[in-house]
Every structure is written in structure tokens, then in C-alpha cells.
Amino acid sequence: MVACAEILRNEVEKLVSAGVDHIQIDEPWLLLLVDKRHRERMGIPDIEREIETCVRMINDVVESAGATPTSVHMCHAHFARKRYADGGYEPIIEALADINVDRFAMEFAAPESHGVEVLSRFPENKILGLGVIDQIDQNVESPQLIVERVEEALKYVPADRLTLNPDCGFSPSAQNPMDIDEAYLKLRAMSDAADQLRKRHG
Numbered sequence: 001m002v003a004c005a006e007i008l009r010n011e012v013e014k015l016v017s018a019g020v021d022h023i024q025i026d027e028p029w030l031l032l033l034v035d036k037r038h039r040e041r042m043g044i045p046d047i048e049r050e051i052e053t054c055v056r057m058i059n060d061v062v063e064s065a066g067a068t069p070t071s072v073h074m075c076h077a078h079f080a081r082k083r084y085a086d087g088g089y090e091p092i093i094e095a096l097a098d099i100n101v102d103r104f105a106m107e108f109a110a111p112e113s114h115g116v117e118v119l120s121r122f123p124e125n126k127i128l129g130l131g132v133i134d135q136i137d138q139n140v141e142s143p144q145l146i147v148e149r150v151e152e153a154l155k156y157v158p159a160d161r162l163t164l165n166p167d168c169g170f171s172p173s174a175q176n177p178m179d180i181d182e183a184y185l186k187l188r189a190m191s192d193a194a195d196q197l198r199k200r201h202g
């Protein structure tokens, strides 16, 4: 894991040199820890030790980002239009404060996230990337539904620290079929909802 962090840290350095506006890292492990079945499958008795390792590895990777804004994306993993894991963010929400990135892109449209109430403990020094599109569900969300999802989250995180994103990437492949028109319509609905929300909240 330490060897992988070294490779990613070098990539971050190169991205900064290239002048990118933002660097997002996909974190593949942290959120899976909330799922009891995953912990049993992997033989993980001590979640706190795992969380501490994840925080340390991410911080090692982003150390060289300097002033370039950074995000971490966390999801329940998906394949063949199914999510791998099930569980809310409660066991890991406090640890997010210790991760040295600016923003967290998290799944909240997913039923497997079990609601936004956990955001009452979202760290005050971070920006939330609120997942409002469920990329597993083939029904295209209406802008109204997305607005309602955001209004619910705004009870816990103020508008100036809240951004919108799909829960996860659409990542099409032979094993993970994803219709490009469906993805387009979902992103367009998110954009329409964002317009409405900007008018309402600035």
C-alpha cells in the first residue's frame, strides 16, 4: 500500500506541474469498511486500524498537491449495475476531518447510503460533494427530485459548502453496461436542478 501511495504521490506532483484546477482521488476501501458483510468476507476485526491506515495513505498521496484543490471520492463500488456494499457513513464520518483534502464526493442518492442524517456530523472545514444521481438506477431523476435531495442535505450542510455530483462515475464496459443517452439525461437533470438551486440559494 505504501508503494502504491508513492506512485500516486508522483502522479499528483505531475498533475500540479501540468497546472490542473482540481485533483480528485478515488478512495477504494474506506467506505467499504462500513459494510459488516464486507468486513466478514475480508476478515477485518479492527475497523479503527483500517480507517487510520486509509487516512494516513490519502494524506501521504495529497501532500504534494500544495495549493491545488483536492477531493476524495468514496462509493459503495458498483459492477454490472449493482452495488457491492451496503451501509451508511456513520463509522467513518468523523475520520473525514483528519483527511487533508478540501472536498468529499459521496454517494447519497444510493439507497445503500441510508439517508443524509449522518451529514449532521460532516466536518465543518470540508466541502461536500453531494451525490444526487443514482447511476445504478436506470430511471432518470427529475430535476425536482434532485432539488428535494439537495434541500434535505441543506438541513445539515450550508449552501456555501455544498456542491452536486453523481453518486459515482458511469464507467461503461462490457460487464457494466451504461447507456450514454441515459447518462446524458441524468447529467442534464442535475444541471437543471443546479440552476434552480442557484436561483434559490445563491
Ligand SMILES: [Zn+2]
Binding pocket: 073, 074, 075, 076, 077, 167, 168, 169
Ligand atoms: Zn465511485
